[in-house]
Amino acid sequence: MAVKTVIEAIRDAMREEMRRDSRVIVLGEDVGRRGGVFLATEGFIDEFGEERVIDTPLAEASIVGLAIGAALNGLRPIAEIQFTDFIWPIVNQLVGEAARHHYGTNGQVSVPIVVRSPYGGMVRGGLYHSQSAEGFFYHCPGLKVVCPSTPYDAKGLLKSAIRDDDPVLFFEHKRTYRTVRGEVPDEDYTIPIGVADVKREGRDLSVFSYGLTLHYCLQAAEALAKEGIQVEVVDLRTVKPLDTETILASVKKTGKALIVHEDNLTGGVGAEVSALLADAGFTYLDAPIKRLCGPDVPAMPFAPTLEQAFMPTTDKIIDAMRHLARY
Amino acid sequence: MPVRVELPHVGETVTEGIIQKWLKQPGERVKRFEPLAEVVTDKVTMEFPSPVDGVLVRHLVPEGAAVPMGSPICEIETAEVPAPVEPSAPSPPVKAPVAVLEEPPPNMVMGPTGLRPREEAPTPAPPRERPPLSPVVQRLIAEHNITPQELERIQGTGIGGRITKQDILRYLEARTAPPPAPPTPPAPAPPAPRPAAALGADEEALPLTPVRRIIAENMARSAREIPMAWSMVEVDVTGLARWREAVKEEFERKEGAELTFLPFVVKAVVEALKENPLVNSSWGGDKIILKKRINIGIAVAAPQGLVVPVIHDADRLSIAGLAKAIHDKVQRARENRLTLEDVQGGTFTINNTGALGSVLSQAIINYPQAAILTTERVVKRPVVIDDAIAIRSIMNITVTFDHRILDGHQMSAFTQAVKRRLEAMGPGTPLY
Numbered sequence: 001m002a003v004k005t006v007i008e009a010i011r012d013a014m015r016e017e018m019r020r021d022s023r024v025i026v027l028g029e030d031v032g033r034r035g036g037v038f039l040a041t042e043g044f045i046d047e048f049g050e051e052r053v054i055d056t057p058l059a060e061a062s063i064v065g066l067a068i069g070a071a072l073n074g075l076r077p078i079a080e081i082q083f084t085d086f087i088w089p090i091v092n093q094l095v096g097e098a099a100r101h102h103y104g105t106n107g108q109v110s111v112p113i114v115v116r117s118p119y120g121g122m123v124r125g126g127l128y129h130s131q132s133a134e135g136f137f138y139h140c141p142g143l144k145v146v147c148p149s150t151p152y153d154a155k156g157l158l159k160s161a162i163r164d165d166d167p168v169l170f171f172e173h174k175r176t177y178r179t180v181r182g183e184v185p186d187e188d189y190t191i192p193i194g195v196a197d198v199k200r201e202g203r204d205l206s207v208f209s210y211g212l213t214l215h216y217c218l219q220a221a222e223a224l225a226k227e228g229i230q231v232e233v234v235d236l237r238t239v240k241p242l243d244t245e246t247i248l249a250s251v252k253k254t255g256k257a258l259i260v261h262e263d264n265l266t267g268g269v270g271a272e273v274s275a276l277l278a279d280a281g282f283t284y285l286d287a288p289i290k291r292l293c294g295p296d297v298p299a300m301p302f303a304p305t306l307e308q309a310f311m312p313t314t315d316k317i318i319d320a321m322r323h324l325a326r327y
Numbered sequence: 328m329p330v331r332v333e334l335p336h337v338g339e340t341v342t343e344g345i346i347q348k349w350l351k352q353p354g355e356r357v358k359r360f361e362p363l364a365e366v367v368t369d370k371v372t373m374e375f376p377s378p379v380d381g382v383l384v385r386h387l388v389p390e391g392a393a394v395p396m397g398s399p400i401c402e403i404e405t406a407e408v409p410a411p412v413e414p415s416a417p418s419p420p421v422k423a424p425v426a427v428l429e430e431p432p433p434n435m436v437m438g439p440t441g442l443r444p445r446e447e448a449p450t451p452a453p454p455r456e457r458p459p460l461s462p463v464v465q466r467l468i469a470e471h472n473i474t475p476q477e478l479e480r481i482q483g484t485g486i487g488g489r490i491t492k493q494d495i496l497r498y499l500e501a502r503t504a505p506p507p508a509p510p511t512p513p514a515p516a517p518p519a520p521r522p523a524a525a526l527g528a529d530e531e532a533l534p535l536t537p538v539r540r541i542i543a544e545n546m547a548r549s550a551r552e553i554p555m556a557w558s559m560v561e562v563d564v565t566g567l568a569r570w571r572e573a574v575k576e577e578f579e580r581k582e583g584a585e586l587t588f589l590p591f592v593v594k595a596v597v598e599a600l601k602e603n604p605l606v607n608s609s610w611g612g613d614k615i616i617l618k619k620r621i622n623i624g625i626a627v628a629a630p631q632g633l634v635v636p637v638i639h640d641a642d643r644l645s646i647a648g649l650a651k652a653i654h655d656k657v658q659r660a661r662e663n664r665l666t667l668e669d670v671q672g673g674t675f676t677i678n679n680t681g682a683l684g685s686v687l688s689q690a691i692i693n694y695p696q697a698a699i700l701t702t703e704r705v706v707k708r709p710v711v712i713d714d715a716i717a718i719r720s721i722m723n724i725t726v727t728f729d730h731r732i733l734d735g736h737q738m739s740a741f742t743q744a745v746k747r748r749l750e751a752m753g754p755g756t757p758l759y
Contacts, residue, residue, distance in 0.1 A: 204493075255463045255492040286461045286492035327486055 566753025
C-alpha cells in the first residue's frame, strides 16, 4: 500500500479504468497537453492519445453535451468541469437530458457519464473559484452525487462512478487534493456509491459531513475526546443517494445529530438529513437536529478573514459539538 | 421582565395542589415572602409565599383549579422593583431575577402522616421544572416502564437539568445491576407490586383517596425499611387519674380545653426524651441523626384520614400549655384546617389508641423517626401491691422502635423513665 494524495488517487483511478476499458475517455478544458488545471490527467495524452484525452473549447454545456452523445454511442466519458463555479451551463444537458434518459426510455437507454468537478473553498478562490453546488444537483432525480474526502474513498468511488451506467456527478474538494493523504491499496477495488462510512465511532453524538469539513469534524472530535466527549463522525461520501441506514443507525445509538457542510445552509444536504432523522429517527432523538453550514450568502468571499467567517472551521465545529453534547 | 411563579414541589408523593384562594390580585404589589395564595394539598392547606418582590401581573390558574406541582401559577413583574437590600452586607447591583423562584419556600415532603422537612428525605430534591423530555427519553421510559416516581429521582445532567438519554441509560443500568451482597442474612425482598386485582362478582372496588394512598405508601415504606421491635409496660396511673378527676372540670371551665391524660403523657415523654436523647433521632443511612428540638407529633383520626399535627418545642410547655396546644391542633385537624407548619418537623410521635378503647396495640413508626409511643385505655384492674390485692387504674404503654438505632436496654430506659414520671404524678402535680 502506498500513501497518496487525493489528486493522485483520482488520477490513478482514471488511468486504471482507461487501461482496463477502452471505452473510457476524458474530455474537458486543458485536460490534454496541460494535464488539467489540477493535473488530474497529467500524462494521459501521452499514454492514451488525443482520441481518448480531448481538449475542449471553453464551453461547459458542450463538454457535457458531447459526453452525453458519446455515451449514447457506447463510450464511457469522464467530463471535467474545471471549477464548480462554472458548472451552471451544463445544467440543461445534465439535468434536462442525461438524468432523464434512463427514466424516459423505460430503462432501455442509459447515459454512463461521469462529470468530475473540483469544488469548495479555503483556497483563496473568491467568488468564482470556491463554490459548492451539490445542493443544487441534490434536488434532481436521475443523478448520483458523490463527494469523497479521502484518497482511498476518492479512488474507489471514482471507479464505481466510471463503471456506473447512469450519470454521476463527482465533486472533488480542491482543498483536499494535496492536503489530504492516505493509504491506497495497489490492487483494483471499488467502493459502492450510496454507502456512508463511519470514520470515527462515538456514543455521545453523531456528526455527518463530507468533503473538506469531514476532516475538520475529525479534528474537532479528536479535540473533544480530551474532554471526554465521544463523537461519532460519519462520512456520507455519497450525498445522493443518501445512506439512510447508516445515518439512522448512528443516531439510534447517540440520539443527537449535527450535520456539517460548507455548502449553503438553506436547502442543503443537511436539510435532507434532518428531514430523514425527523421522520424515521424521531423517537431516537435526544436533542434538536443541528446544522453547521456555510451561511446563506451568494458565494465564499476572497479575503482570508471572510473565508474563515464563511467556513465551518474546526473551532466552530468544536463549539457546535460541545453544545450538542451538553444539551 | 415578569417572573413566572411556580407551585413548588413539596414532595414526591404530593403531585398536585388546589389554588383555594388567591390572596393577591393582578395589579397588587407583592413583597417577597408575602402570601400569594392558599394552596390545598392532600393533607394541609398552606399559604404560598411570593418568591420575589414585584407587582402581580396575572393569575395563570383560577381559584379552585387543581394544578400539578411545578406548574406556573402566576406572573410577577419585578423589573422596577429593587432587589431586597441586606442590611448588613453591601448590596449587589440591582438586577431583575432571571430564574424562576430563586428563593423557594422550604421544601417539604409528605411523611407517613404529615409533611416533614426535605433534608430528611433520602433522595435529592428534583429540579422544580425540567425541560421537556426528548423523544428518545420518552421512548425509553415507555420501553422500560419507568414510573413518574422513578423519573423524579433521576438527576438530569443536560442543560437546565434536562434528563438526557444517557441519564436514563445510567439509571437503567443501576436499576438492573444486582444489589451488593448483604452483609447480614438477606432481608426479605420488598414485595413486588401486585397487579391490579380482578374483581369478583361479590366484590366492590372502593377507589383510593389521595390521603388513603399516601397513608398506604408510607406505612408500607416504614414497615418495609425499618426493623421494628416492640415492647410494653404497665403504668399505674391511679394517682394521676385521681388528680385529673379532681381538676378537670375547673380546668376546662377556665381554659376552654379538655384535660385528658394526653398532656400528662406528653409531659412525661418529653422529659424522658431529654433523659434519653437517642430516642429523639432518625436513621441516616451511615449515621444516626440526633434531633435537638423536641417536636411531638400527635396522631389524630381526622375525617379525611390519619393526620399527625406537631407540638413544636413541647419541652417548653407546661401541662396546661400542652393541653391547650393539643386541643387546638386536634380541633383544626378535625376541621381540615392544619397548615404546613402544623404538620412538619415532628421528631417523635405519640399515638393515643386508648381514646379508641384499645388496651394493646402495635403502632407502625412514623417514618423516619426512631420510635413511636402508644398510650392505651386506662382501666381499673386488681393488682398485687406488697402482697395485697388492690384495685388500681392501669394504663398500658407500648413502644415500637427502630432496632437499627436503639437496642432493648436503651428503649427500656426510656419507657421506664416515662412510667416513673407518670406514676409519680398525682394530687399536687403542677398544671402550670
